[in-house]
Amino acid sequence: MPGDPLRAKFIAETYLTHAVCVNKVRNMLAYTGLYNGKEVSVMGAGMGIPSMGIYSYELYHFYNVDQIIRIGSAGAIQDDIALNDLVIAMGACTDSNYGYQFGLQGSFAPIADFTLLEKAVCSARTRNLTVQTGNVLSSDMFYNDMENINAPWRKMGILAVDMETAGLYMNAARAGKKALCLLTISDHLYKKEYLNAEERQLGFSNMIELALSLL
Numbered sequence: 001m002p003g004d005p006l007r008a009k010f011i012a013e014t015y016l017t018h019a020v021c022v023n024k025v026r027n028m029l030a031y032t033g034l035y036n037g038k039e040v041s042v043m044g045a046g047m048g049i050p051s052m053g054i055y056s057y058e059l060y061h062f063y064n065v066d067q068i069i070r071i072g073s074a075g076a077i078q079d080d081i082a083l084n085d086l087v088i089a090m091g092a093c094t095d096s097n098y099g100y101q102f103g104l105q106g107s108f109a110p111i112a113d114f115t116l117l118e119k120a121v122c123s124a125r126t127r128n129l130t131v132q133t134g135n136v137l138s139s140d141m142f143y144n145d146m147e148n149i150n151a152p153w154r155k156m157g158i159l160a161v162d163m164e165t166a167g168l169y170m171n172a173a174r175a176g177k178k179a180l181c182l183l184t185i186s187d188h189l190y191k192k193e194y195l196n197a198e199e200r201q202l203g204f205s206n207m208i209e210l211a212l213s214l215l
């Protein structure tokens with residue numbers, strides 16, 4: 001699941017054979033096709049935990065989906081991460097309220113499915129990709145009104161910021177299903193470096209191929 005439905009279309013057209021468009025509602029394009037002879041679906045998730053929350057809930061609970069791999073973009077907040085590097089989200093902190101619905105007397109630690117995580121790390125290694133595996137932040141805010149909102153997260157070793165991973169991992173945990181998030185660094189929030197829109201939409205081939213290799 002990429003965030004952008006047009007990225008889902010691009011993946012279906014570029015990587016899948018016999019791809020059929022199976023959803024157009026709200027333009028949240030979804031396709032099912034074959035990759036190396038194995039059936040796979042690719043679908044947009046939208047932006048933010050509320051959107052990912054709806055789609056991943058429906059996929060897990062109403063469509064018998066067992067595992068979801070998010071492939072997204074993220075903003076790096078550590079100095080040793082560069083544009084186009086890959087981050088595998090082992091865990092995801094969040095400033096979102098999404099987890100309150102579970103009634104926990106404390107905060108939940110959303111984590112990736114270990115089997116998917118292990119496969120992704122091994123596959124990335126054999127592909128010689130520049131990858132960091134660790135903790136990310138899924139924030140409700142892309143723009144914010146604070147001076148340096150990410151500084152405390154940076155001190156805690158958070159690698160990068162996206163807007164959905166924690167919500168997906170929580171839904172997977174509650175459903176007893178599997179999830180993993182792969183993130184390509186599209187922005188560096190401290191170095192002030194950014195990929196352009198076209199690079200974001202089309203330039204994520206390492207991440208896409210890594211995700212498909214997990215099939």
Ligand SMILES: O=P(O)(O)O[C@H]1O[C@H](CO)[C@@H](O)[C@H]1O
Binds near residue numbers: 047072164
């Ligand atoms: O590239 P995607 O998957 O959309 O992910 C990132 O990009 C969007 C913000 O530009 C947010 O959805 C964020 O999580």
Ligand SMILES: O=c1cc[nH]c(=O)[nH]1
Binds near residue numbers: 073075076186
């Ligand atoms: O959520 C996101 C995604 C990409 N870049 C950011 O800075 N934040």
